[in-house]
Amino acid sequence: MSITQGDELTSMRATAPLVHCITNYVAMNMAANVLLAAGASPAMLHAEEEVAEFASLANALTINIGTLSAPWLAAMKVAAASANASAKPWVLDPVAHHATAFRRSAISELLDLRPTIIRGNASEIITLSGGHSASRGVDSLDAVAAAEDAAVRVAKQHGSIVAVTGAADFVTDGERSVRLTGGSPLMPQITALGCSLTCMIGAFAGDRPARLLGATVTALACFKLAGELAGQQAAGPGSFAWRFVDALASIEQRDLNAWMGHGVVTL
Ligand SMILES: Nc1ncnc2c1ncn2[C@@H]1O[C@H](COP(=O)(O)OP(=O)(O)OP(=O)(O)O)[C@@H](O)[C@H]1O
Numbered sequence: 001m002s003i004t005q006g007d008e009l010t011s012m013r014a015t016a017p018l019v020h021c022i023t024n025y026v027a028m029n030m031a032a033n034v035l036l037a038a039g040a041s042p043a044m045l046h047a048e049e050e051v052a053e054f055a056s057l058a059n060a061l062t063i064n065i066g067t068l069s070a071p072w073l074a075a076m077k078v079a080a081a082s083a084n085a086s087a088k089p090w091v092l093d094p095v096a097h098h099a100t101a102f103r104r105s106a107i108s109e110l111l112d113l114r115p116t117i118i119r120g121n122a123s124e125i126i127t128l129s130g131g132h133s134a135s136r137g138v139d140s141l142d143a144v145a146a147a148e149d150a151a152v153r154v155a156k157q158h159g160s161i162v163a164v165t166g167a168a169d170f171v172t173d174g175e176r177s178v179r180l181t182g183g184s185p186l187m188p189q190i191t192a193l194g195c196s197l198t199c200m201i202g203a204f205a206g207d208r209p210a211r212l213l214g215a216t217v218t219a220l221a222c223f224k225l226a227g228e229l230a231g232q233q234a235a236g237p238g239s240f241a242w243r244f245v246d247a248l249a250s251i252e253q254r255d256l257n258a259w260m261g262h263g264v265v266t267l
């Protein structure tokens with residue numbers, strides 16, 4: 001019998017994978033709460049002195065360049081090398097990598113360390129593939145549909161799984177691809193949901209390192225479903241944020257499998 005996304009959720013909760021998150025100051029709290037609500041165990045560590053040791057003992061590592069500085073970049077490179085040396089998956093979130101020369105150079109150094117999975121918004125993935133975007137900062141100004149070809153190119157070039165998120169999500173390993181619809185228009189109205197999703201992908205990848213495309217789809221599906229549940233009740237972005245965390249904690253195996261029946265298209 002094939003493994004369902006609901007099975008993966010149950011398995012991840014049983015394991016409670018330790019996820020080493022090097023993420024930005026804006027997202028740290030939200031991402032940690034999202035991982036706890038989903039059933040994983042987050043740790044937000046970024047000191048160069050300890051990241052190699054911690055990345056080797058965690059189940060997965062996630063790296064997000066949102067509030068980058070030189071010492072953080074040095075720690076990110078040490079952590080990624082350590083994850084690679086201990087065969088742990090690591091996920092790269094290239095926040096606004098196109099915005100400044102410092103970020104462009106940083107992302108190129110991090111890509112050289114061969115991320116297992118890359119998750120970004122459409123503008124970030126288009127610019128990773130060498131394309132142009134009008135986006136100047138952390139928010140996307142492009143549709144995911146316009147980033148699909150770029151995602152396939154980036155996946156092939158770097159040997160990574162690539163997830164592009166937005167109103168619809170697109171995931172590819174360069175050969176097989178999946179589209180997910182749904183969620184809520186309130187999702188881009190609060191900051192750091194994408195960053196938190198990158199950490200969620202780390203949780204599922206850490207639990208299932210041999211099934212990375214499926215793990216990525218499971219993380220994205222949990223977000224789309226939790227977004228729908230929270231959006232039905234929320235009065236606006238503020239109440240959406242806490243309802244989203246509650247919704248993630250409430251999702252059960254059968255809910256996720258039922259949602260997969262209408263929210264996902266395998267290409
Ligand atoms: N208009 C929308 N409708 C439905 N879902 C959305 C919409 N925009 C984003 N999402 C969902 O929100 C989540 C975060 O994706 P998004 O692409 O906004 O990340 P991001 O731009 O990197 O965010 P941030 O940088 O603020 O962390 C994903 O689960 C995505 O599917």
Ligand SMILES: Cc1ncsc1CCO
Pocket residue numbers: 024026027066067095138191192195
């Ligand atoms: C708003 C913001 N600024 C730097 S990182 C970040 C979180 C969303 O990417």
Ligand SMILES: [Mg+2]
Pocket residue numbers: 095120121138194195
């Ligand atoms: Mg982002």
